[in-house]
Amino acid sequence: MIRLAASLTLALAHPAGAFDLAQPVDCTLGQTCYIQQFFDRDETVGARDFTCGTLSYDGHDGTDFALPTRAAMAAGVAVLAAAPGTVTGVRDGEPDFAPATPGKECGNGVVIDHGQGWQTQYCHLRQGSVSVAAGDVVQTGTALGLIGQSGQADFPHLHLTLRRDGKEVDPFAPDTDIGTCGAADDDVWADDITYAPGGLLAVGITDAVPAYDAIKAGLPSPDLPPTAPALVIWAYFFGPQAGDALIFTLTGPAGDVLTDRVALDRTQALAFRAVGRRLRTEGWPPGPYQGDVRLMRGADQLSSQTITVMVGP
Secondary structure, eight states: OEEEGGGEEOOOOOTTTSOOBOOSBSSOBTTTBEEEEOOOOOSSSSOOOTTSOSOOOTTOOSEEEEOSOHHHHHHOOEEEOSSSEEEEEEEOOOOBTSOOOTTOTTOEEEEEEEETTEEEEEEEEOTTOOOOOTTOEEOTTOEEEEBBOBSSOSSSEEEEEEEETTEEEOTTSTTSOTTOOSOOSOOOBSSOEEOOSOEEEEEEEESSOOOHHHHHHOOOOOOBOTTOSEEEEEEEEEOOOTTOEEEEEEEETTEEEEEEEEEOOSOOSEEEEEEEEEOOSSOOOSEEEEEEEEEEETTEEEEEEEEEEEEOO
16 A cells, blocks of 8 residues: 555555566665656646546656666666566666667566456566566565666666556556546555655765766765865755745854755656855864755654764865
C-alpha cells in the first residue's frame, strides 16, 4: 500500500486481483533513492500523478525510481524483480549517458511475465549489468541488473512499467479510471511507500557557484582554506513548484554568515540553487561552518538537509 505525506496510510483493498509488487530497487526511498515521476493520470496534453500532483509528464506510463547523483549510480544499486515470474525479454549493450537508439528508448531492460495477464518491464539499466536471460524463472527480489541511465533517460533511474492484459496500469491506483486522480484506496505495493511531493537531494558548501553538471555527478564538499574567495551553499532538489521557496542558512565560528530565502518561480522536475558571500577580510574565521537548507511549500516544510565543512589553515 502507499503512505501519503503527513503519515496518512491508505487502506489496501486489492480489487485488482491480489497481485503484489515489492520495491524493485535495492535502496531506501527518501534516503538513498526517491520517486521522481509517477504514472500520468491526465488524458490531455497536461500531466498529473495519482494524487493530482505534478510529479509526472505527459504520457508517462510508469514509475521512476531515481538515484540522486551519477556517483550513486557508479557505486551500484541493484534492480530487483518485483514479483515472481519468467523472464520473457532482455536487452543489454546500450550505452549510458548517450542519446537513445530509435526503437530502444527503454535502453537496457528486462521484461517479466507474472501470469494471469500481469507483466513488469524494467528500463534504463546500466550497460553490461543485466544478469538474467530470457526463460529464467525469477523470484521476488532476484537481482536483474543495476540502475543506469541508458536509453531515453535524463538522470539515473529505473523506469518500471506495470501491464495487465497488455495495458499499462498505474501501480498506485490500478482500478481508478485514467483521467481521474486523488488519494487512491488501493494499490499493488506489498509494503508502504511514502509519497514525497518534492525534496532535497543534496546540499553542499563550496568556494564558488558550482556547475550544474558537477552537482548532478555528485559534487563533494571538501574542507576549505581560510582564504577561500567565497563561501557558497548550494541545494539540488526535485519536484519544485512555482511558489515554493528555499531557505538557506550558513553559520560559522563567528556566528551567522548568511541567511537567504530564494523564491522558486517554476515547476520543474529537477533544479538547483546557490547563494553565497564573498570574502571581504583577510580570511574566514577558522573552524566548522554549518549549512542548513529547507525546501518550503507555503507554511509546510517538504525537506531539510544540513552539511558541515571545516575552514582552516
